[in-house]
Amino acid sequence: MKLAIFGGDPRFGKEQPVGLPLVEEETAARYRTIMERVFENNFFTNDGPMVRRFEEALAERFRVAQVVAMANATLAQMLLMRAMGIHSGWVLVSANTFISTAHVCEWAGAKPFFCDVDPLTLNLDPGEIGRLTSPDVKAVVPTHVFGIIADLPAMAELAAKRGIRIIVDAAHAFDCERNGIRPGGFDVPEFLSFHATKFFSTFEGGAVLTNDAALAGAMRELRNFGFAGIDSVTALGINAKMNEASAAFGLASLPALEGRRERLKAVHDRYCLELSGLPGLRIHDFSAVRTNHRYFAVFVEEGYGTCRDALCEVLWREKILARRYFYPGCHRMRYYAEKTPGGPAPLPKVEAALGSIVCLPTSFDGVDDLEGATRVAEVIRVVHDDARRVNAWWNKEANPLLKKGPDDA
Ligand code: T4K
Secondary structure (H helix, E strand, O other): OOOHHHOOOOOOOOOEEOOOOOOOHHHHHHHHHHHHHHHHHOOOOOOOHHHHHHHHHHHHHHOOOEEEEEOOHHHHHHHHHHHOOOOOOEEEEEOOOOHHHHHHHHHOOOEEEEEOEOOOOOOEOHHHHHOOOOOOEEEEEOEOHHHOOOOHHHHHHHHHHHOOEEOEEOOOOOOOEEOOEOOOOOOOOEEEEOOOOOOOOOOOOEEEEEOOHHHHHHHHHHOEOOEEEOOEEOOOOOEOOOOHHHHHHHHHHHHHHHHHHHHHHHHHHHHHHHHOOOOOEEEOOOOOOEOOOOOEEEEEOOOOOOOHHHHHHHHHHOOEEOEOOOOOOHHHOHHHHOOOOOOOOOOHHHHHHHOOEEEEOOOOOOOOHHHHHHHHHHHHHHHHHOHHHHHHHHHHHHHHHOOOOOOOO
């Protein structure tokens, strides 16, 4: 095949993003039916019947006592921090997470302290919990990156020694499990994201999972402006409610999830088959966990022949919108880098991973998913085989034209 950078036709007619919403025909049909009931009910938001049904369905699925549906994961984390009294001091977060995990700490009145990762899982390294010795460390917010469940038992032990609370960012981890632990299954509050790009979506949305009824009660009030009754406001709440249309889409999607996971797993397996053994290309290891397979990541390392950014640029020209999640790391995003005296502390493991990572699409628009994965893998192999010419193109034509900065993810 002739690469698009050398004048060939792009490998896809349409752009193929990593975050293409996952919607089966049956899901869309079920959604329309449920929405008819939403219109019949004339109840659109404010803890309506669909939201209640949705919360019950999730509580059963995750085997957790309390599920509180939210407008999105960002607000779920913010209100959890408020409900748990975390509004000052430091909060430990991985530098390898979506920026919201860090931002919420500041919105809550605390400061994020960026931690390095375990290079195998890309999750916050539990050993990092001891790195900041200040007594002002209030909490740690680990993220289950790409659905790989973080080592919560190790973190809980270390956090307990320091009197630090744990809140878990389970945004990626719907239906994921590791050593019998799934979101909500370890006794700390966790929050999920149901953003359009996720394995399970409610357009926008999120939820808190907890076995603590008092915490769940506080969250229900906080998501509704702090109302404790019709004329009674007892807390500084905000509007973080999930609406009925989102809950309806969640309910319509639940029956499709086993099939959805199987389809994504087949894509994962196809990528592994096509890419295994390619020199310098390491496939992120998901073997220790049950994931939902929404994310598939590879690392471009020595021996591949060209650099990660050149590969990404070639992929984009083929209409494959690969992403470098979560490059350059939260600590190097300009907002945080500029306010750190002397610049951000180097975090070698996270920087090595984010300097080489590429996330590939796991579902395709207008193309069969397995055929799509085969075509993406073919481009990656051709770039390796033709690395000398690709490098020449990258050095002379592409790289100088691309605006690069510390926060250009
Ligand atoms: N914690 C973690 C670990 C998270 O990953 C996230 C969200 C959160 C917390 C916060 O959750 P929420 O508050 O959002 O519930 C996207 C999402 O916007 C973001 O929600 C998500 N993480 C993150 C991993 O991915 P971007 O900046 O990559 O979005 P964007 O607009 O570039 O979309 C990605 C690709 O998907 C694009 O190529 C376009 C495509 N796309 C996107 C949407 C929304 C579609 O094809 N259709 C769509 O509807 O952040």
